[in-house]
Amino acid sequence: MRKALAIVTALMAATLCLPVTASAAPTGFRVSGGKLYESNGAEFVMRGVNHAHTWYQQQTSALADTKALGANTVRVVLASGQRWTKNDTADVANVVSSCKQNKLICVLEVHDTTGFGEQSGAATLAQAVDYWLSVQSALTGQEKYVIVNIGNEPYGNTGYQTWASDTSTAIQRLRAAGFTHTIMVDAPNWGQDWTFTMRDNAASVFAGDPDRNTVFSIHMYGVFDTAAEINDYLGRFRSAGLPIVVGEFGHDHSDGNPDEDTIFATTRSQGIGYLGWSWSGNGGGVEYLDMVTGFDPARLTSWGQRIFNGTDGIKATSREATVYGGGTDPEPEPGMCTANYRVTGQWQNGFQAEVTVHNRRSAAIEGWQIRWAFPSGQRVTNMWHAVPAQTNADVVATNASYNARIPAGGSVTIGFTGSWTGGNTAPSAFVLNTTTCTAA
Incomplete structure (x- = not known):
């Protein structure tokens, strides 16, 4: 199967770059x-x-x-x-x-x-x-x-x-x-x-x-x-x-x-x-x-x-x-998170917004990602309180090192600036890790 290794050396610092946008969607995964x-x-x-x-x-x-x-x-x-x-x-x-x-x-x-x-x-x-x-x-x-x-x-x-x-x-x-x-x-x-x-x-x-x-x-x-x-x-x-x-x-x-x-x-x-x-x-x-x-x-x-x-x-x-025919969560958690999206400022071809997600579970969340899709071609240009990744319309915001824990009943807010052309329609759905959030 495999064999033993030498003991791991000290972790090295490294920064990975964002992936290049994918080509045409394949027929499978x-x-x-x-x-x-x-x-x-x-x-x-x-x-x-x-x-x-x-x-x-x-x-x-x-x-x-x-x-x-x-x-x-x-x-x-x-x-x-x-x-x-x-x-x-x-x-x-x-x-x-x-x-x-x-x-x-x-x-x-x-x-x-x-x-x-x-x-x-x-x-x-x-x-x-x-x-x-x-x-x-x-x-x-x-x-x-x-x-x-x-x-x-x-x-x-x-x-x-x-x-x-x-x-x-x-x-x-x-x-x-x-x-x-x-x-x-x-x-x-x-x-x-x-x-x-x-x-x-x-x-x-x-x-x-x-x-x-x-x-x-x-x-x-x-x-x-x-x-x-x-x-x-x-x-x-x-x-x-x-x-x-x-x-x-x-x-x-x-x-x-x-x-x-x-x-x-x-x-x-x-x-x-x-x-x-x-x-x-x-x-x-x-x-x-x-x-x-x-x-x-x-x-x-x-x-x-x-x-x-x-x-x-x-x-x-x-x-x-x-x-x-599957896809049903074995532990359904309806209403276990709520999300609020708010545009806090807008100008020609640009805007500022924030997303607040509330953890409605009885247990803390240790490490999180918030995902959404922009409906109007918007692009994130800068983000705070989270690390962004965007591929086409899909945005993934991953916790920073200092806010990875969302207490039971607590919330986290991330802010960002973005660009838009022709429209700035708000996203309609947000997912916290694997749970789809309801509107706050």
């Missing part, structure tokens, strides 16, 4: 404003698990079992042939069919790239692309159901300096070959990016995707053993309007003890997807990462209980993809 959306415009937040299909192909009930426990996504381990027996086109088609049958979004990943440069026999990203091209016929037309994760943990702690250029080249090769799927890319350093290589180059990699439809995946194990490290890493992507998911994590690991409670809480409050490692079948001393014993859904381990049934876990936060 798309990225906008740092969020993942289905083809109909519904936001989709991954809540699921990893399943080691390539080593346990006989475990045909695994997807149905994870779905029954509430997952909306499964990340499926495939092999490209360099380290493990290749999963051919027919097998990939069967996996996709099983995902659809069980109303799961499929994230398909090549595992042979794990730890390249440090792991003997590991595949390159270029070889992973060769694999995707070889099974393309099983994926064409499945863009609403499938996300292509080019390669798992594509570098160890050696040679990772070429991650950005190699990843951009891989994305561009897939696009040139006709892949219009959302593409997911893993971080180097055994997925944990303790050198911040992915973090500091994510904006350029995103801009290099002709479709602007790339999602970044961080794996959180021992490197992420404090709340500060987790919140800083995820927060930088959110502030920059770049899409991030926690593609693997666990409650413990040989390289340290990850702070899984913060991972759950922060991904919930920030609307960030997560995929826990892993359903069952772990070996090599990390058997404790099995969510169920012996692939039996009736035998949940303590880790399985935590991720499926715990606070901010899958059962509490997962929404089925709307392509399968």
Whole structure:
């Protein structure tokens, strides 16, 4: 699966740039404003698990079992042939069919790239692309159901300096070959990016995707053993309007003890997807990462209980993809936030406004984003008390470091200046994290 890392070095300061506006909307999943959306415009937040299909192909009930426990996504381990027996086109088609049958979004990943440069026999990203091209016929037309994760943990702690250029080249090769799927890319350093290589180059990699439809995946194990490290890493992507998911994590690991409670809480409050490692079948001393014993859904381990049934876990936060008819919040909270939008000044081609959002829940909100869409082509030019990101009409305002907490019954107000031409119609809807607010 992966191997232990050196202890993380001190965090380095970095600033990520806003992404370039996306090209024409693809036929399946798309990225906008740092969020993942289905083809109909519904936001989709991954809540699921990893399943080691390539080593346990006989475990045909695994997807149905994870779905029954509430997952909306499964990340499926495939092999490209360099380290493990290749999963051919027919097998990939069967996996996709099983995902659809069980109303799961499929994230398909090549595992042979794990730890390249440090792991003997590991595949390159270029070889992973060769694999995707070889099974393309099983994926064409499945863009609403499938996300292509080019390669798992594509570098160890050696040679990772070429991650950005190699990843951009891989994305561009897939696009040139006709892949219009959302593409997911893993971080180097055994997925944990303790050198911040992915973090500091994510904006350029995103801009290099002709479709602007790339999602970044961080794996959180021992490197992420404090709340500060987790919140800083995820927060930088959110502030920059770049899409991030926690593609693997666990409650413990040989390289340290990850702070899984913060991972759950922060991904919930920030609307960030997560995929826990892993359903069952772990070996090599990390058997404790099995969510169920012996692939039996009736035998949940303590880790399985935590991720499926715990606070901010899958059962509490997962929404089925709307392509399968889902999209209903398992914990509906009507009226749990209210929003007020007010223009405080206007002049030729410019204006000033403020948004006040009230938390009507009985619990505080730790970390927030306020989202809206401008109806008249307005653009934010400056913002205070929040960090803005705008893609076309969509605006995402992320909390500043000093106002991340909205107390129960409390509120937050952000102000901004903007430009307009031809009209300055007020937005009609506001979303606080994943909750649609009613008018104040």
